[in-house]
Every structure is written in structure tokens, then in C-alpha cells.
Amino acid sequence: MQNIGPSLEILIRRLVDIPPDFLDEPKIGNQGQVVVAALVNDLLRWFGARPSDLILARFRSSNTGIDRNRLALVMIVVWLLADEWFIAAGIPQHLLVKLLDETPADLASTTPAHKFVTDPDRREELARTVLARLNFRPKDETLAQATDRLSSISGSERKRLLEASRAAEHRARAIREALAKKAAEESADKWTRE
Amino acid sequence: MSDEPNDQDRYPTLTEAGRRMLRDLREHPSAPMYRNQSGNRLTLEDVSELRSFEREILESAVDFLPNQTPAWVNEYVQRTFEDVPYYRSLGSPPKKFTDLPTISRADLAADIAKFVPDSVSLNRLINFRTTGTTGHPLLIASHPVVAGRYLAFHKRALKRFGIELKHGRNQVGVVILGNQRKCFTYVSVTPLMDESGLAKINLHPADWNHPDDRAKYLDALDPEVYAGDPISFAELLKLPITTTPRALISVSMALSEGLRAKLEARFACPVLDVYSMNEVGPIAVYDSNAGGHVLLQPQLFVEILDANGDRVPSGQHGEIVVTGGFNFCLPLLRYRTGDFGALVVGKEAPVITGLSGRQPIRFRANDGRWLNNIDVSHALGAIPFSRYGLHQHADGSLALNIAMAELSLAEKAKTALELLFGDQPITVIGLIAEDKFIQYTSDLEGAKQ
Numbered sequence: 001m002q003n004i005g006p007s008l009e010i011l012i013r014r015l016v017d018i019p020p021d022f023l024d025e026p027k028i029g030n031q032g033q034v035v036v037a038a039l040v041n042d043l044l045r046w047f048g049a050r051p052s053d054l055i056l057a058r059f060r061s062s063n064t065g066i067d068r069n070r071l072a073l074v075m076i077v078v079w080l081l082a083d084e085w086f087i088a089a090g091i092p093q094h095l096l097v098k099l100l101d102e103t104p105a106d107l108a109s110t111t112p113a114h115k116f117v118t119d120p121d122r123r124e125e126l127a128r129t130v131l132a133r134l135n136f137r138p139k140d141e142t143l144a145q146a147t148d149r150l151s152s153i154s155g156s157e158r159k160r161l162l163e164a165s166r167a168a169e170h171r172a173r174a175i176r177e178a179l180a181k182k183a184a185e186e187s188a189d190k191w192t193r194e
Numbered sequence: 195m196s197d198e199p200n201d202q203d204r205y206p207t208l209t210e211a212g213r214r215m216l217r218d219l220r221e222h223p224s225a226p227m228y229r230n231q232s233g234n235r236l237t238l239e240d241v242s243e244l245r246s247f248e249r250e251i252l253e254s255a256v257d258f259l260p261n262q263t264p265a266w267v268n269e270y271v272q273r274t275f276e277d278v279p280y281y282r283s284l285g286s287p288p289k290k291f292t293d294l295p296t297i298s299r300a301d302l303a304a305d306i307a308k309f310v311p312d313s314v315s316l317n318r319l320i321n322f323r324t325t326g327t328t329g330h331p332l333l334i335a336s337h338p339v340v341a342g343r344y345l346a347f348h349k350r351a352l353k354r355f356g357i358e359l360k361h362g363r364n365q366v367g368v369v370i371l372g373n374q375r376k377c378f379t380y381v382s383v384t385p386l387m388d389e390s391g392l393a394k395i396n397l398h399p400a401d402w403n404h405p406d407d408r409a410k411y412l413d414a415l416d417p418e419v420y421a422g423d424p425i426s427f428a429e430l431l432k433l434p435i436t437t438t439p440r441a442l443i444s445v446s447m448a449l450s451e452g453l454r455a456k457l458e459a460r461f462a463c464p465v466l467d468v469y470s471m472n473e474v475g476p477i478a479v480y481d482s483n484a485g486g487h488v489l490l491q492p493q494l495f496v497e498i499l500d501a502n503g504d505r506v507p508s509g510q511h512g513e514i515v516v517t518g519g520f521n522f523c524l525p526l527l528r529y530r531t532g533d534f535g536a537l538v539v540g541k542e543a544p545v546i547t548g549l550s551g552r553q554p555i556r557f558r559a560n561d562g563r564w565l566n567n568i569d570v571s572h573a574l575g576a577i578p579f580s581r582y583g584l585h586q587h588a589d590g591s592l593a594l595n596i597a598m599a600e601l602s603l604a605e606k607a608k609t610a611l612e613l614l615f616g617d618q619p620i621t622v623i624g625l626i627a628e629d630k631f632i633q634y635t636s637d638l639e640g641a642k643q
Contacts (some may be wrong), residue, residue: 023286025293030502032293064295069285112275114286168279175307178316179335183199187320188235188341189382189392191348191368192421192445194324194472 001146005136006085011127014083015076015117022079023114026071029062036060036071036078040100043078047086049093058101072113073104080130091134099133110161125153204233205383207241211363212389219366219381219393222414224407226395232380234392235318235338241385244342248386251346252353254492256543260508263291267495270518274525280308281527296503296515296528302473303332306524310335314523324472334472335523343520344475345386347490348419348443348468351479354488355464357441361418362388369415370394371422373429377401391415397429409433424449427457427465428580428597439463445470448551448571448633449480452578469549471531474519478549484540486547494518496544497528498537511536511548555634556641557586560616567634573610577603583625584611586636591619598624 025032037059044051059074061067077100080086107116107126116126128150131137137146178184205212220228236244258264271294275287280301288294302309310319320341322334349359361367367390372379377396383389393415399405416437420430423446442457442465449467457465467480469487477494478487489496497505498512506512514531535549548568556564570584583595592615594607604622611620636642 020289023289025288025290028295030504031295064284065280065301068295069283072285108285112282112286171312172279172305172307174316175310175319175335178319179306179321179333181197183197183203184320186199186204186230186232187322187336188232188338189384190322190341190344191370191384191392191419192344192443192468192470192476193370193372193394194446194470 001132001135001137001143001150003136004139005089005131005134006083006139008124008127008131008138008141010085011080011083011131011138012123014080015123015127018076018079018117022075023072023117024075026061026068026075028064028068028071031064034075036074039075039078043082044093044096046082047091047093047096049096051093051097055097069108069113070104073108073116074100076113076116076126077104077130080127086134089136095134099130103129103133110165111157121153121157125150125157129154199231201233204231204235206235206237207385208383209389212383215364215366215383215389215391216381219391219415222411224403224410224414226379226401226407226411227403228379228381228395229401230378230380232378232394233382234342234385235320236342236385240339240342243339244346244386247343248346248349251343251350251492256489256492256494258495258544259539260537260544261497261505264495266493267291267517270525271527274311274527277311277313278309278525279312283308292505294528296499296530297526298530299332299473299532302334302524306333306335309524311522311525319523322472332472334521336521337523340475340521340523342386345384347476347520350490351443351466351468351476352441352464354479354481355441355466357464359387359418359440361390363390366391366393366415366417368392368419368421369412369417371397371420371426371430373397373422373426375400390418393417397426397433409435413437419443421445423447424453424580425597428453428578428600431456431460441466443468445476447581448549450577450579451575453580455576456578469533469546471533473521473524473529474516474526474531475521477514477516478546480549484545486538486545487535487549488540488545489543491518491520493520496537496546498535499530506536509536509538509547514546514549551633555636556638557584557592557615557634557636558590558638558641559614560590560618564640565614569614570611570634573614574607577606577610579603579607581625581633582607583633583635585634586638586641588637590638591621593621593623595623595625598626 024034026034026036037056040059041056116122132150271287275281318337320336322336324332367384367387379394379396382392384392412435418440420439421443438461441463445468454465468476469478470476476490478489480487495517497515499515500506500512514533514535516529517527519526533551535546538545538547555567559565579600580597585593601624608620
């Protein structure tokens with residue numbers, strides 16, 4: 001966060017104003033509409049880069065369960081990065097690719113992608129995270145302020161999600177145990193048995 | 195604390211009459227060896243809730259049109275994405291229902307726990323297991339109330355054929371038949387039918403002191419309904435039973451026209467062919483007047499999709515995909531059933547036509563013509579097989595799989611197939627009751643449609 005970036009409000013506004021097309025379904029296998037790799041390709045070309053097919057392959061998938069949320073968030077980050085401030089800043093391809101590759105994967109592992117558009121705290125988290133990973137901080141904030149705010153907004157969310165994730169693991173185990181109990185195995189009356 | 199269930203767990207509302215029914219079912223001199231225990235597990239509150247549910251199901255219409263997503267589905271999707279771990283992990287619900295990814299049996303088999311909503315209490319969870327022919331053994335999360343809800347759909351199906359269930363106290367409501375070497379068997383009572391008896395039995399002689407006891411016992415029980423599958427019904431036909439049920443309900447596999455006709459003639463009652471699966475419950479009942487299987491569940495949206503996951507026009511064949519259902523432990527969104535058919539508008543409810551259990555297969559006739567597996571079903575439909583399978587080898591020759599006990603029908607079947615295929619060599623293979631198989635298979639390239 002050594003460099004001064006755009007004002008946070010501009011980025012948050014951009015997330016609020018995201019065109020509906022960027023919230024459409026990422027194409028995975030035969031389903032969905034938006035070819036995310038093509039979207040990434042267009043973005044990188046605006047930055048003057050020529051991504052290889054190997055790079056773009058990271059934004060294609062045939063596994064909905066693993067990649068749907070990540071690719072949906074890549075689409076949102078692409079929209080954010082297409083802001084004229086970023087393009088004018090001339091960010092190098094390798095940084096953009098690293099950002100598009102890693103940030104959505106990290107954030108989407110715990111939060112539905114569209115929450116980064118609809119929820120005010122998540123909007124701020126996404127805007128600050130994107131800036132930080134490109135080594136920028138919001139305009140009018142000191143390094144200390146920007147660091148504190150990012151760690152506070154994403155730290156509390158991470159903590160909440162970690163607790164939720166532990167609770168989810170605990171519940172999944174409890175469900176498996178409940179289903180294996182003798183009473184569950186005895187089942188209950190149905191007038192027909194498939 | 196022991197997790198060993200007792201009769202209080204199995205029959206929480208049991209009265210003295212119910213206790214007597216259980217004893218009579220178990221202790222009749224001709225009774226089979228009951229190998230397991232189970233029960234209705236319904237509390238008084240459950241029974242009251244089920245009565246309301248039943249009224250609702252009998253009065254509600256299944257009124258969506260093919261390819262038109264019903265209004266209730268959007269809220270159902272939102273709720274499922276919030277409450278079910280598997281869907282939560284997919285991110286945000288899609289804007290359009292048709293963008294929702296489909297799931298299949300393999301997804302449920304991988305980890306059923308991910309599909310159980312957070313809001314479901316685990317205290318009374320039960321399971322139903324299926325093996326199937328797809329290589330994915332499946333354990334379904336369920337609840338006694340969900341199991342109890344089946345009856346509402348059976349009543350809805352029976353109502354189509356003018357049957358209203360009457361058996362109550364001191365009578366047997368249903369005997370559920372199996373016919374296999376190993377079978378889960380037990381007795382129970384149905385609180386919603388004033389504790390009418392329920393017996394789940396195995397017709398396989400190994401479960402009886404003497405094979406003749408089967409007819410004696412069933413005559414003594416005189417149930418209002420027999421439920422079973424074509425294999426157990428074929429066995430039932432052989433028994434010298436003198437009492438007659440008011441209806442037969444067949445599930446699990448396709449019921450041939452020939453076997454249905456034989457059963458109807460023998461028992462002088464309607465024989466219902468119910469399309470039902472553990473994951474979804476009773477989906478539809480066959481009605482020849484409607485031209486196919488009439489949908490039964492008001493809160494189950496049925497779509498027909500092609501191999502790419504796109505909806506096909508009404509009347510066109512594809513995979514049956516379901517959303518909704520009555521199992522609150524397993525809300526389903528676009529679940530690919532692995533079964534195929536077409537969906538058309540019906541008089542009272544949408545109708546699945548040309549229902550077949552697996553992906554359609556084409557067979558090649560001797561003159562090179564391709565034949566649909568529906569042609570084969572029609573050709574063999576009049577022969578009262580309990581079940582059959584047809585396989586075409588790479589050289590075009592055919593293997594017809596039929597039950598050992600039905601080998602006497604082989605010549606009739608060969609004649610019917612020769613009319614269809616011409617001069618193709620046909621081998622007949624005898625199946626034993628436990629064999630599971632896919633009905634239509636082929637080694638020929640281009641056979642899968």
C-alpha cells in the first residue's frame with residue numbers, strides 16, 4: 001500500500017453501479033452465458049497486455065461446484081479494474097493476472113460473489129483488497145489508516161467466516177453421525193418402497 | 195445413553211388396538227420371519243400436521259405449464275441458497291432460474307450432509323438407502339413426517355381411479371411386497387388410518403416356514419392395498435390368494451402393459467404404476483386416459499432438459515429434472531433424475547409421456563434402420579414380463595434378459611423382436627431376482643441418442 005490510489009468512494013460507487021451483465025452467470029461447461037476468460041482477455045488488452053492461452057485457461061472451468069463463485073467474482077473484479085484510473089495507472093500484466101487469479105479465489109471461498117456488490121461492508125472490503133494487492137491505498141488515507149481499516153473490515157469478516165466454517169464442519173459431522181444411528185437406519189414407514 | 199430404539203420410539207402414539215394389530219401381524223401361525231424392526235415414529239403433533247398436509251395435497255392443483263417456471267420457485271431458490279451448505283458454496287443465486295446449475299445423483303452420493311438445510315433439527319433424522327444401477331449407492335436424509343407424507347400422494351393417485359382408502363382400526367391397510375433373497379421386513383401401524391396395519395414382507399420362500407403360508411397369511415391379512423414392484427407382483431400372481439385388494443401400487447421399475455393387464459384381471463382392481471424415487475417421493479402416476487404419467491406433487495417443478503442442460507420444447511424427449519418436493523431434509527434444485535421422458539400439458543396436471551428409466555438407446559435392425567427403445571417397449575409391452583433387458587452387441591446380435599421364472603415367455607418375445615429387427619440372432623438369458631441391470635444397452639456406435 002505504498003502508493004496512493006483513487007478515492008475509495010469512486011471504487012465503491014463503481015461497484016454499486018455495476019452493469020447487470022457483470023452479474024450474469026459465468027459459463028461453466030454447457031451452462032451460463034459469460035465467457036470469463038474472454039472478459040479477462042479484453043481487460044488485459046485495455047491495459048496493453050497480450051495474455052497467453054495458458055493464463056486465460058485459469059478463467060475457464062467445467063466444474064460448477066468449485067469455480068462458479070470464483071468466476072462470478074472475477075467478473076466483478078474485471079469491472080472494477082476497468083475503471084479509467086487503473087488503466088491510466090498502467091499496471092503491469094503480471095500484477096493484474098496475479099490479482100485476478102488470487103483475490104477472487106480467496107474471497108469467494110467464503111462469501112457469495114454478489115455480496116461484494118450488494119453488501120456495503122463487502123463492497124468496501126473488495127475495493128480495499130484490490131487496491132492493497134496492487135500496492136495502492138485509498139487517496140486521503142495514510143498507510144497506517146489504510147492498513148488498520150483493511151485489517152478491521154476484512155479481519156472481522158474473516159473471523160466470522162472462520163467461525164461459520166467451523167460450525168459448518170461440526171454440523172456436517174453431526175449429520176453424518178445422526179444418519180448412521182441405529183434409529184435412522186431403522187427408518188420409518190412409507191406405503192411404498194422405491 | 196443407548197441409541198437402541200424401542201417401541202415407544204417406533205410407535206409413539208400406539209393404542210391398545212394398535213398393539214393388538216402388531217401382535218396379530220407378527221404372531222399369525224402363517225406369518226413370515228420378520229427380520230427387522232421399524233415404525234411410523236409419528237407423534238401426535240406430526241399426525242395432526244400430516245392430516246393438514248394430506249388435505250392440502252388432495253385439494254391443490256399441479257398447475258404449471260411445461261417450460262414455465264412457477265412463481266413459488268424463485269423464493270424456494272433464494273431460501274435454498276441461504277439454508278443449504280452445498281448451494282451456499284456456489285455463491286449467489288443466479289438471476290435466471292434456467293442458469294441454475296443442475297445436480298445429479300453423484301453429487302448427493304458424494305456427501306449428503308452438504309444438502310441437509312441448516313434449519314433442519316438432527317434429532318429425528320432417518321435415512322433411506324438405494325443402490326440403483328448407476329454405481330452411486332445413495333443415502334437419503336429424511337424424517338418420519340416426510341415418510342408419512344407419501345400416503346397423501348398415494349391417496350391423490352388412488353383418487354384418480356376412484357379409490358378412497360377405508361381400512362382403519364383392526365384392519366390391514368397395506369402390505370408392501372418384496373421378492374428377493376434379502377429384504378428389510380417389519381410390521382407397523384398407520385396412525386393416519388386409525389392404526390390400520392402395515393406389513394412389509396418378502397415373498398421369497400426363504401422367509402417363510404412353508405411356501406404355502408404366503409397365500410394363507412395374505413388372505414388372513416386381507417389388505418386394502420398391495421404395494422410392490424413388478425418382480426414381487428409377478429410372484430404374487432402365482433399365489434392362490436382368494437381375497438382381493440382394492441388397489442395395487444407398483445413402484446421402482448417400469449410396469450409392462452402385459453403384467454398390468456394380468457394383475458388387473460386377477461385382482462379385479464386398479465393397478466397403479468407410480469413413478470417414484472427415494473430422492474423425490476411419488477412423482478407421477480400412469481393413467482392411460484391421460485396418455486402417460488400424471489404429475490402428483492403441487493410443489494414439484496418438472497423440467498425436461500437436453501444433454502446440454504437446455505430446456506426442450508413441450509412434447510420433446512429429454513432428461514427429467516426436478517425442483518422442490520416435500521422432503522424438507524433434502525430440498526432439490528434442478529436435480530437430474532437420470533430418467534427420461536417428455537412433458538405435455540394435461541387436462542388436470544402436466545403429463546410425462548414416454549417415461550423410461552435411462553438415457554434413450556437406439557437399436558439397429560437387420561436392414562440398418564435405427565429403432566428407438568420405445569419401439570422395443572411397445573413390441574414387448576404386451577408380454578407379461580416382470581422386467582426385461584435388451585442388449586445389442588457390436589455385431590448387431592441381441593441378448594434378451596428375462597427372469598428365470600419367465601423363460602416360458604421367451605419364444606413369444608423372440609417373435610415380437612423378429613418382427614421389429616428382422617433376422618437378427620437373439621440369445622435369451624435368465625436373470626435371478628436380485629440381478630440389477632439397465633434395461634436398454636448397446637455396444638453399437640451411435641446407439642446413445
